[in-house]
Amino acid sequence: MPQDVLAYIRHNRNELLARLNEFLSIPSISTDSAYKNHVNEAANFVANYLTEIGFETVEQIKTKGHPLVYASYNQAGADAPTVLLYGHYDVQPVDPLDQWESEPFKPEIRNDRLYARGASDDKGQVFMNLAVFEAYMKVNGKLPVNVKVCIEGEEEIGSENLYAVLETKKEQFQADFAVISDSGMVDTNQPTILYGLKGFTGIEVRVSGPSHDLHSGLYGGAVRNPLMALSHIVASMKNIDEVVTVDGFYDDVAPLTNEERELMRAVQGEDYVASTGANTVVSEIGYTAKEHTMARPTLEINGMYGGYQGEGTKTIIPATATAKITCRLVPGQDPEHIQQLLEEHINKVAPTGVTVEVIKEKLSAKAYKVEPTHPLITKAAKSYTKAFGKNTVYVRMGGSIPVVEWIDAIYKIPIVLLGFGTPDDRLHSPNESFPLTSFDKGMETLIYYWNEVTN
Incomplete structure (x- = not known):
């Protein structure tokens, strides 16, 4: 039952945070060859954790660059769906170091936020998914879904070798749908469905x-x-x-539909003038700044x-x-x-x-969009709302995640973006952090989601 799995997460919160801190302490900076051994160390951490959880197959796939961690679990039953879980264990450089208030690879909690490089992007969010799998295995002895895991070490340098792996090993990674936790919410504690990305x-x-x-x-x-x-x-x-x-x-x-405009109007979002320091907003004539950013x-x-x-x-x-x-x-x-x-x-x-x-430019990507009424999306929205206690809002994002387009193009499966970051996380900047509320409620969301998917 979900309540038993939730109880495990809550009872073992300190131990899970300590394990996450171990992960965050590894300086897995993929762009700098001086950190190659640390990148391998982070890959080993992920592989070892998956083995401890109980995944039957765990391997590190060699690439021309950093290894990709693959794992599979197939004991949920023939009737259970198979999900492809994507994430990355590599992180951005920490420069300028003198602007950090605490050491980037010595995690520290301040004001209910966990500060460390990778806390939000993407080690924290990857770990939450794995911790939920651990909870299911400890409580029920099995996972509710069949799972294939794809955790790479090159996202921060353009996923240079990922497409080739996904294409050549298509059968190995094939699934019914994909889940990615490498995105965020429009505000702290505001559950958000991201149903589209720009190319x-x-x-x-x-x-x-x-x-x-x-x-x-x-x-x-x-x-x-x-x-x-x-x-x-x-x-x-x-x-x-x-x-x-x-x-x-x-x-x-395609024209922006009235239905999508209604969804966008429901999003409070950020005050662009306040957050950017610009003296006014500008947008394509006939569209609001929010509509232009999300969907034009x-x-x-x-x-x-x-x-x-x-x-x-x-x-x-x-x-x-x-x-x-x-x-x-x-x-x-x-x-x-x-x-x-x-x-x-x-x-x-x-x-x-x-x-x-x-x-x-050689690195390009097509836009991605899934219908917000898709059952996998509505179940995700329901799970977010149950965990955070607020109605979920629906957004399209102006940013691009090339792997989303690649999974869509190669596997032709729905992709659910279950992200828990916030606008204050300072991704790629000094003092990157992740709210502990996102850590707690994010794992609750994932537990509710797997329950929704299998019922």
Whole structure:
């Protein structure tokens, strides 16, 4: 019964927190080769814990980079569904270290928050799922569902080797649906169903003019300035109403339905002015900032540089200029097609006197969306509400999680994003933390969810 499993979680809370702290103490920074042994240590921690829980098969799949931990449990019965649980054990670097109020790999509780690198992203949330499996095994001697586990060590560096593993070992990872706890809620203690993610693509635009920087007094008016040319190009891509002016950009974008707009209006969400320091919000004409962020595509200049950057003035015409541009995409938009449209637009508007090169970002992802009325989603919402004591809200997120699109493309299964992070967790920043309420109520949600799925 769920109540017995809940009682186990509550009775053993201190022991579970201590075990999580052991996990968080491992500096599994995937991007820095100096931490390779620690990354392997974190993989070993996950594999050992899965073995202790009682998973029949546990292995570390070697990749060209860091190992992927796979495990399977098949004793729930032929009638029970099989879930693919995804997460990651690697973490971001801790720089700048001097801004941490406590050591990033020595977990510390302050004001009902657990502070450590990886506390929210994603060790804390991975551990909660495994701890719930432990509770079921200790209380009932079995899990309510069949489970396949995929915990990787390269999420923070773009999951470079994951797609190949999922594709080549498709039968090994095949499941009825997937659960991912690597996301969050719109506010602390506000249960949130994330039913959609944006896709992602990007380009780099390099503009070259003269063979070297020129004296602006001698050559200004005779030679095209690459920075001015680049400014013309990027300014032509979006108008003052935040509408992207690249031909064909919106061709495959489905209209936002009234039902979805109602769901979005029900979300309190953050105050963008207060949280960002901007003096006002801006959004695509005809849409609120919330609607634009959640459900409409965007185009942003992430960086633009060239010429003199130092103090004072240096009167030159720079030889080169560069801009980095990314787009967040919605269902229906293909990343490669969008890259092609951007390139065609740039070539069309590029002025004479310069050479323009477009470099297409290799890491792209399509958007993902599951219908909010899907039974697996409504059961998740019911479980959230029961654990947190509040009505669950439904959102789409402006961010991208490439593995979601990969699982969708390869396995064609529903994906349930059961995340428990909050806007105050400071992911990827100094003083990352995770609320203890999310730790407690998140595990309750998961227990309720497995009960809902099997009844």
